[in-house]
Amino acid sequence: MAVPTPDETILGLLAYQAQHGYQLLDTFQNPTQLGAVWHMSTSQIYAVLKRLEQQGWIQGQSVDVDDAPPRIEYRLSAPGQQRLDQWLNDPQPSASIRRVRVEFLSRLYIAHLLKHPAQALIARQRAACEVEHARLMTQREQSDSSIGGLALELHIAQIEAILQWINRCETRVYPPTHA
Amino acid sequence: MAVPTPDETILGLLAYQAQHGYQLLDTFQNPTQLGAVWHMSTSQIYAVLKRLEQQGWIQGQSVDVDDAPPRIEYRLSAPGQQRLDQWLNDPQPSASIRRVRVEFLSRLYIAHLLKHPAQALIARQRAACEVEHARLMTQREQSDSSIGGLALELHIAQIEAILQWINRCETRVYPPTHA
DNA sequence: ATAGGGCTATTCTAAGATGGAATAGCTGCT
DNA sequence: AGCAGCTATTCCATCTTAGAATAGCCCTAT
Incomplete structure (x- = not known):
């Protein structure tokens, strides 16, 4: 994986609280939040969620709400939590210019969110x-x-x-x- | 086009001399040449060449040599030369970190090559x-x-x-x- | 000779990413 | 009822990409 992926960052967001795709999208589009770091299109969020679920790191559950279309709420699984910890404590983070900008900032953001x-x-x-x-x-x-x-x-x-x-x-x- | 493409750089190399894909590949893999700037796989070179030909900026011609398989030699067309000049003289080059690293260095390399x-x-x-x-x-x-x-x-x-x-x-x- | 190994040169293929359109549930307004 | 506008997700066509596959050519060893 030469290019940074938002996967672990999304795990971090879901560790903070269970969320659905549209909600995550907000976080990534708000320039005072992760929007300052990543640019993600709609479909990319959903693609990542699907991938993470296949890996067994998160699991989604359809939830009916009464004032909006049904949504799929994803929450972290135990292996997902493990993967997240591993990422936060990565003993040898990449020193590539790009990855420092994107990955390290994301780590900081998630750490702050989780009081890590x-x-x-x-x-x-x-x-x-x-x-x-x-x-x-x-x-x-x-x-x-x-x-x-x-x-x-x-x-x-x-x-x-x-x-x-x-x-x-x-x-x-x-x-x-x-x- | 948010991400830098090797297109114009390849136009520059072909302006220097007509070449075929395999030859270009060498230039991009030699770390004292453009290998220091771009990482390009085999198929990517050929994909770019195909695209440039469709744009009408270069044209290829199959050439038989007697000690190797036949090759397709590409040379710059007049519109290609125009596009290249435009690129070299771009009045507002991008200031993105990534593009300075990749595109500006390529411009310098090509300019040097062409005594521009x-x-x-x-x-x-x-x-x-x-x-x-x-x-x-x-x-x-x-x-x-x-x-x-x-x-x-x-x-x-x-x-x-x-x-x-x-x-x-x-x-x-x-x-x-x-x- | 000829089979294989190692170059040169290009194409193929399958998997993944990407942006944007399409779909679809829901509310409120006219 | 019908339509505009928000929420939420999926679909689709296109483009990348890495690596395998193909294939021409030469040389050497048997």
């Missing part, structure tokens, strides 16, 4: 980025001035920006206590 | 990123501390890293003359 401590999560992400940074720095030594060299410089600049942002991000989530 | 002056191209990319940066800064003022706020901070950090990189990139392509 975020500090360890942030620390692991920083560690992963530092490792990647070191790797790129050794690569830099044998780099030429080709397009590959430019790409490498850009990549390094982006990772460094992320590392600085993570530090600020941490003080924002856990503000230093005043003396 | 890069200075204007770099200037336009910088301008686009500065506009985007300004836009994000005004957004920052009305930003809250939600996930959207964090995402915004990250986005700003990334754009700033890109702007600094572009400056270094420029002095690398056009080194300042020694006094």
